[in-house]
Amino acid sequence: MDRDKILLTPGPLTTTLRTKLAMLRDWGSWDSEFNAITASIRQSLLQIIHGSNDYTVVPLQGSGTFSVEAAVATVVPANGHILVLDNGAYCKRAAKLSTMMGKKCTVKTFDEAQAVDPQVLEACLQADPSITHVIMIHCETGAGVLNPLQAVSDVCKNKGVGLIVDAMSSFGALEIDTRQVQFDALIAASGKCLEGVPGMGFVFIRKAILASCEGNSMSLAMDLYDQYQYMEKTTQWRFTPPTHVVVALHQAIAQFEEEGGQAARLARYTANYQALIDGMAALGFQPFLDPQVQAPIIVTFHAPKDAKYDFKQFYLAAKDRGFILYPGKLTQIETFRVGCIGAIGPNEMKQAVLAVKQTLTDLKIQTVA
Numbered sequence: 157m158d159r160d161k162i163l164l165t166p167g168p169l170t171t172t173l174r175t176k177l178a179m180l181r182d183w184g185s186w187d188s189e190f191n192a193i194t195a196s197i198r199q200s201l202l203q204i205i206h207g208s209n210d211y212t213v214v215p216l217q218g219s220g221t222f223s224v225e226a227a228v229a230t231v232v233p234a235n236g237h238i239l240v241l242d243n244g245a246y247c248k249r250a251a252k253l254s255t256m257m258g259k260k261c262t263v264k265t266f267d268e269a270q271a272v273d274p275q276v277l278e279a280c281l282q283a284d285p286s287i288t289h290v291i292m293i294h295c296e297t298g299a300g301v302l303n304p305l306q307a308v309s310d311v312c313k314n315k316g317v318g319l320i321v322d323a324m325s326s327f328g329a330l331e332i333d334t335r336q337v338q339f340d341a342l343i344a345a346s347g348k349c350l351e352g353v354p355g356m357g358f359v360f361i362r363k364a365i366l367a368s369c370e371g372n373s374m375s376l377a378m379d380l381y382d383q384y385q386y387m388e389k390t391t392q393w394r395f396t397p398p399t400h401v402v403v404a405l406h407q408a409i410a411q412f413e414e415e416g417g418q419a420a421r422l423a424r425y426t427a428n429y430q431a432l433i434d435g436m437a438a439l440g441f442q443p444f445l446d447p448q449v450q451a452p453i454i455v456t457f458h459a460p461k462d463a464k465y466d467f468k469q470f471y472l473a474a475k476d477r478g479f480i481l482y483p484g485k486l487t488q489i490e491t492f493r494v495g496c497i498g499a500i501g502p503n504e505m506k507q508a509v510l511a512v513k514q515t516l517t518d519l520k521i522q523t524v525a
């Protein structure tokens with residue numbers, strides 16, 4: 157078998173052999189050995205945010221969006237009013253699912269090339285005291301923008317409104333320290349910067365608000381309060397757990413800790429990012445974002461200007477050379493995205509740049525910028 161293609165996407169990601177090998181066993185969901193693994197994962201996750209005292213973490217089956225939906229359903233009461241700080245595609249998804257979960261939802265739109273503005277948030281909260289919760293996306297994976305978690309958290313705390321953070325593509329890589337930031341709920345998933353396989357999410361919930369979450373969810377499967385209560389009482393997952401995903405995440409977290417935790421992961425992804433943008437710049441590719449707002453997670457590049465460029469062909473040619481690129485998600489301009497995350501280092505990024513160079517030659521694309 158050929159080597160697996162390297163995934164330069166925002167999840168699923170390239171995983172290590174050790175993580176893949178963890179999935180070669182079957183587990184019973186009532187088995188105490190398996191449930192000890194779940195408990196150990198929860199403990200490790202809480203340590204990453206320094207939240208063992210004030211927060212709990214509730215895992216949930218499904219892709220990351222399932223957990224965002226569950227967090228909104230569980231944390232926001234029926235008479236709540238959500239303000240979504242919108243600077244991209246994942247913000248729009250959060251607004252849509254909030255509305256579909258039956259919550260009143262207002263959207264404040266920002267430029268997708270800019271971070272959301274905490275001062276504008278403050279003015280919005282001032283103007284409409286009926287807002288009870290704010291949703292922000294930490295790293296807007298649509299364009300790759302890093303949003304100001306600390307400042308948004310400070311405004312919400314001052315104003316006494318709840319904060320729900322989608323930290324799906326940042327958690328594990330960017331610092332999130334509950335000794336500095338406060339939120340009601342923060343969501344991430346197995347298959348992103350922790351480098352597990354996809355199939356489960358997890359939601360950090362502030363203990364002080366847990367009691368008020370009872371009965372909020374109009375969905376049985378998405379009720380994190382119920383999932384929490386059941387797990388605390390029985391040590392088990394409420395419904396069939398994604399056993400192979402759980403044990404793979406356990407192995408992935410062990411490697412995360414061995415590597416040196418969040419700081420080491422950020423350093424590796426930053427090196428990946430630097431190798432990528434330096435190499436792509438030498439080929440004439442321009443990033444869409446100002447480096448000031450760019451997270452070292454995923455980079456949006458302007459597509460080549462050449463009339464011969466077509467993303468589908470570009471994708472297939474790069475795939476032939478072993479690398480999976482990602483389409484752009486901007487509405488106005490033609491772009492493509494390259495992820496910097498996963499069990500890869502700067503060498504793989506340099507190989508990816510070489511593959512892009514060869515792809516340009518293969519497709520006879522001459523004008524890049």
Ligand SMILES: *Cc1c(COP(=O)(O)O)cnc(C)c1O
Binds near residue numbers: 221222246295
């Ligand atoms: C990946 C991601 C999600 C979840 O996407 P799924 O496809 O449901 O796993 C949500 N928010 C952000 C910011 C993401 O990057």
